[in-house]
Amino acid sequence: MDLLSVSSTALYTAFFGYLLATFFFGATIRDKRTDQHRKKRTMERIAFSLTVAGFLAQLVYFITRWIASGHAPVSNMFEFVTFLGMALVLAFIILYAYYRLNFLGLFALPIAMIIIAYASMFPTEIAPLVPSLQSHWLYIHVTTVALGQGILGISFVVGLMYLIKVTDQSRRTKQNFWLEFVIYILFLVIGFVAITTTFNAMDYEATFEYSQGNNTVTTEYHLPPIAAPNGGTLITEGVMEPWFETPAWFQGEDAGRKFNTLIWSIIAGSIIYLAARLIFRKRIGATIQPLLRNIKADLLDEIEYRSVTIGFPVFTLGGLIFAAIWAEIAWGRFWGWDPKEVWALITWFFYAAYLHLRLSRGWHGEKSAWLAVIGFGIIMFNLIVVNLVMAGLHSYA
């Protein structure tokens, strides 16, 4: 077996490990009675061991892929997002070792799994590095950023748990609407993974041709075209005709294909979400809420704050300082107001504001939990929208 297949097997193993661990963490919650205490401890140990085993498997993926490609596997969307999932798990392991909160596993691991599944929708073959990426700073900068974002990711997970726990679900309010909206977005990601996997398995392909500047370029859709590229002509025969064209003001490389994927994700995610609503007959937030009954809101609030205090310096170091050092070496300027850089600064501003707000009364608890959720939203925006939509120096994937 060659190194790359070892690597991808290890990644599957890791994913499976996290999945099993989630079930075992779930099992610890059901047993509340004291006579079940011993059993609970066993479940807890199994769950945590599975998480660590999964993490080690992912480490094997990382190292073998590094050896196979000759560079740190953090150089494109698949590799980076996978690593972000791994960083989230690492952050979870560290915080779990301290707080021993089983619920955290029940929420953090699925989020990590969604992230890893999302990553594997991008091209997974090993790719060579362009000259600007050929530097040791690639792994120093990128891994530190991912670690910081992973730790901040925990504050999102815990903030979400806090909101699910405290939000009044007895009637419709602004709070539970927006909470449901955040949950819905997670469903969209799942929808994206589901629909992409389905059509990939079918080897679906539709090719378009369109002009870009003075050149004619082609793009391959792997999902049936609802939105064609702007000014594009379908050249594959026997596939669905597009319904409309992507508006011209959509920017970035291959905007039409990405817009089409977004539409499909919304359709698939909405169907899954509606199905879940039909099964549970109440908001998803309300469905999960009883699980969190026995957990102290105070403790959640504290873990959320602490993960920001731990993650913020790491993020600053990786996302701003190491980033600047590398930019100085590669481009001769440590700061250039490239969209990616600006959004790193925006993230930094946001968490700086969070940390200052925590000084005042009235910004603990619910408000602060919302901020933690929004903060991670900004990180994801920088990762997904800025890379894929805005043109800039970091558009690698």
Place this chain on the structure above:
Amino acid sequence: MKEIKCECGHVNPIGTVLCESCGKPIEGNQHIDGNDKKRLLNMRYDGTARRSQTFNKTFIDKVWAFFSSVKVGVWLIVLALIASILGTIFPQEQYIPINAPNRDPAVFYEAQYGIFGLIYYQLGFHNLYSSVWYMILIALIGVSLVICSLDRFLPLYKALKIQKPKKHKTFLSRQRLYSESENVTDEELKLVKERLAKMRYDITEENGNLLAEKGRFSRWGPYVNHIGLIIILIAAILRMTPIFYFEEYVWVREGETTVIPGTDGEYYIENIDFIFDVHDDEKFAEALEKEGMVPSNYQTDLIVYRADTPLPGAEPELKPILEDSVQMNKPLEFDKFTIYQSGYQLNEFSSMTFAIQEKDNEENDFGSFTIDLTNPESEYELDNGFRVVIDQYYPDYYLDENGVPASETNYPRNPAFVFLVYPPDENAPEISFVGIGRNVDATGENNYKLGIQDFDMRDVSGLSVKYDRSLPFFGIGAAIFMIGVIQGMYWQHRRIWINPNNGKVLLAAHTNKNWFGIKKEIEIAIKDTNITMVEDQQELDKSS
């Protein structure tokens, strides 16, 4: 207003909220930290007297009070955040794509984004981050940093220095963690003390009153990191001056030597060779098939010269001072400058040689001439009497929207010419259009044609040459910032007070973060004693 003497005997400065020594809330000042409306005391700055909360008479007092507010600081951060977002809606001027039909910002934004683009451009958002108002916003954050820190640091430092182990009962009972215990023996207290010391608490004891404290230095973290930020902001100002910052961009063609602009003719760069490599490793085959060609190396082999001009106006003498290669991610240093590999242009034509041939019999050759494309002459005369005049020269030929020949750039990437050929002793020229793969006889009556006999190509390397003496300041600022945030966030200031009071033992504790951690330590310290575990009096858990 006068200084306030507390019942414990300590004299506090005006505006003190909690007595610096015993912590008793000082009457009339409780509104300052909002203690009048809450059960728990606000321990943010240990209830010290801050200038901003104390004086509010003169203009300076008001400015000081304004900028020392964390609320104002947060608002400034939020405004900077929103402003920064605005700048990413459309690309900034320097990031207008190279392949845009028209890169002039006055045209680009409206053409590309319609009315919103036009508004964006007119508001100056295409250069947002160098706009005056954005810089003012950042500067205001700087002012806020300084004033906030000064307002709090000194009083806090003083209060923590003179605090006493004996605290007023009100102070203790209004802490978040508090318990009262009875029947506590001296042995037990001694045990607790030893355990706390073992957990690396500093113990201060006075008449049986105990203060266990650790991690006080983490309280200075915010002030340290703010100093780091201030240094960074100062460095950014320094960088705007030519003493600290210099940058020039220079295109050098292979084989050419070019003066580095901005150095008063002191330095020259010669481009020996530009190297452009692509990946061809077997292991990347799949990715390469998908993505096409992926470059693996941009490199310029170059020589840097220093010019010695013995006499003003004389030809400079070039002395080589550096012969090396510069690559992407491997900049090159000489004297105070650093050279970066920043751009390239492959396969530019440097010269073309044309042969005059008989139109119907190319074997019949009437001689040839060579055009130096960077410096073409207007007329070439051959020994046999043929004369060729360059009527039009398109260095980078294309047909524009109206089908009219034009040049896309000024660089000879796809040269084309309209030649007027005067055969010997003829006054009426023949008109020929010649380009790469093109040879047009417009009138159809020509007897001669011009064929491309030979050409030379070369690459052009884009190098940026710069120095940035502000870098050490940025480095120091960033290092201090990191030390400050780590100091403030990875350690916590924990205090535990144990005070005997009317036969009872009062235990209270405070930490600036990680309450879970301090509770665990208290549990360990009071294990198997009569001291009651502290109760968490915070009220986030109303429901449970």
